[in-house]
Amino acid sequence: MAYRYDLKIDQGATLALDIECQDDAGKPMDLTGYTVQAQIRRRHDDPEPAAVFAAALDDPSTGVVGLILDAHQSGGLTKSYGVWDCEVTAPDGSVQRLVEGKVNVSPQVTR
Template identity: 40%
Template sequence: MAAGSWDLQIEQGATFAETYTTVNDDGSPVDWTGWTGRAQIRVLAAPDAELLLDLTPYLTITGAAITILVPATVTATLTRSGRWDLELTDGTTVMRLLQGRALLAPEVTQ
């Protein structure tokens, strides 16, 4: 399965919350119980590029739901846009589910 393309729209200084679900060919949800997730935002899509935010601590998996919930205090520290991806692992199996841009909308109100 090839990774889907999904851009994150992050508002600086606001809570970021998104939940993703995947479905099988028959429309039933994929159960990710037992899998571990990891995600990062980097300046470029390269493993040695500057890390802007490690999303892994803000990622939870509950059955078919994969949720990223980043507090406003953390998004307030972001200063630029970048690239991101989301991978799930189960032992030696690694599945990249999503990838794309992480677009930052700067905060105006302080």
């Protein structure tokens, strides 16, 4: 089951987020060979994402997933709210949703 984490995003600003993945024993999950995807959509059933996070596994053995939404992408979020999630795909093709939640965008003034 995915953890719930609601995002508050400042439109036009960079958002960096680390997700710490743990196994059932509470130890860092080894993500070697895994891939990561994270997206924001206005609604769950929208055909296209409003934004796609850049995802990185700098050291997969630590179980930390790094997500970045750059200033250009957050600047394109014109609606004040939406939904998001982050999933990892194991080398065997199985998919696990790590986190999901709502998105609240604070409009940008300085451009």
